[in-house]
Amino acid sequence: MKNIWNTWSRLSLIQQICIGLVIGIFLGVAFPKATGIGLFGTLFVSALKAVAPILVLVLIVNAICHHETGKKTNIKNIIGLYLVGTFAGGAMAVIVARLFPVKLVLNGVDAADTASAPTDLVTVLTNLLTNLVANPIHALATLSISIDPETLSASTSVSPNFLGILVWACLLGLCLIKARQSTKDMIEDLANSISQIVRWVIKFAPLGVMGLIYTAISTTGLSVLVSYGQIILLLVGIMLLDALVLNPIIVFTQIRQNPYPLVLRCLKDSGITAFFTRSSAANIPVNMQLCEDLGLDKDTYAISIPLGATINMAGAAITISTLTMCCCFTIGHQVPLGLAIILSVLSALSACGASGVPGGSLLLIPLACSLFGIPGDIAAQVIGVGFIVAVVQDSMETAINSSTDALFTATADFKRQKKEGKTIKVSILG
Structure with missing residues (x-):
């Protein structure tokens, strides 16, 4: 038994999840009426639901309070590119997810109150402002407020008010x-x-x-696997669009020359490594070496690369926006344009505060779901779905996040060099 445990401990989290996935599929097909197996999923979702609000609060407070006022870093352009890239990634995810809607397999969808979903921008802003000033203790514990725009009457639901948590965390951090x-x-x-x-x-x-996966297959059948496959294809497709279309456009607007040699060089030297390590922090030395090979200013990339591992999170914004949109389609919520824009901004802000642990971006999905009045129980299930597809999603997300740390650092530095009259040449092969 000890040898089995030691062997299991040496496996990566993704390998362990793959094994759990296979076992769940087998048990769901072979023993669909077995009792107790689905309890593991229920306990896992409940634990995620419990820890997510506290995680959002302390991470944001910690990030803001450690900001050093007046510190000159000379990387304003890089930070701007980080923020633009993260927002653009989340916005593109919203657009593509609207064009290619995918539904999730979730429990309790029929019982969800679809009438609580906002349907116009006035309602969205009213609910947003009301939740922002909610009692912080209730925001953390149980209270989420919705306002009927016609009667101006307020109703509450038993799920964490993540918007209230967000604003109080920001104020406390400041x-x-x-x-x-x-x-x-x-x-x-x-x-x-x-x-x-x-x-x-x-x-x-x-x-x-x-x-x-056992609960899903024992109640729905193997057809549920098609849904997971569609989610993976959607996420991977959006992230490839971000890497090969959106980022080159951003780079071109800065350096005014063919961006693909630089984009492909960063994907080759940084993205591939990050795909397999699944850690932006672990990929920092790789990005440092890439910046040195590109001839960038060491005083700049010594700051921007570690910083990017924390706040440059386009991949996380894509994950948050995409899975939130899928959840809305599953429940039957409509997503008006105004709310889609707010979701893009919120997913970008959430991504910048994503926890530095595997699946950290998934734990912020309830924050985005709260915009639509989605109950916490259902939002927590979406996190569970995220862990199922994380076999591919987390690797792609990390590759996008980490490779753009080097990409945007190089972009800002090359822009400076071009202003000084220097010629910029980048070899894809290195």
Whole structure:
């Protein structure tokens, strides 16, 4: 037994999830009426639902309060490109997901209150502003508020008010910027502790995925696998569009020359490595070496590359936007243009605060779902679906995130060099 456990521990999380996925499919086909197997999925989703609000709060407070006011970094253009790339990725995901709607297999969809979904921009903004000023304790615990635009009556639902959590976290982080260093250290320790709890929860992802896929197959049949395949194709397709169409356009607007040699060089040297390591942080040395090979300013990329591993998250924004849109289509919510724009902004902001653990972006999906009045139970199931497709999604997401750290750093530096009259040449092969 000890040898089996040691062998299991040496496997990566993706390998463990694949095994859980296969076991869940087998049990769902062979023993569709077995009791207790689906409980693993229920417990996993409940744990995710419990930890997500606290994670959002402490991560955002910690990120904002550690900002150093007045520090000159000379990387404003790079940060601008990071933010534009992240927002553009989330916006493109919303557009493509609207053109190619995919429905998820979720429990409790029929019981969801579709009438609570906002249908026009006025309702969206009213609900948004109301939730932003909600009681912070209730926002963290149980309260989400919806306003009827005709009667102006308020109704509440039992799920975390992530928008309220977001605004209170931002305000608290801003107020703590000038706090004593010991206070900031304590907040950082708290953020690290919550992140560790998330890691513990995610260690049970193989069992959770097994329970979720068992429940889906035992109740729906093998046809549910088609839905997961469609989600993977949609996510991969959007991320390829981001890497090969959207990012080259952004780069071209800055350097005014063929962007593809630089784009393909970054994908080859950084993206492929990040795809297999699935960690932007672990790929920092690779990006540093790539920037050196490209002849970039060391004082700039020494700051921008580690920073990009934290805030440059176009892949995460794509994941959040896409799965949120799929959830809306599943429930039957309409997504008006105004709400789609707000979703793009929110997914970009959420992605910048994504936890640095595998599947960190998935835990922020309930924040985006809260825009549509989607119950927390259903939003937590979407996280579970995300872990099922993470075998491909997480690798692609990391490749997009990490390769664009080097891409946008090089873009800003090459723009500066061109202003100085230098000629820019990039070899795809290196």
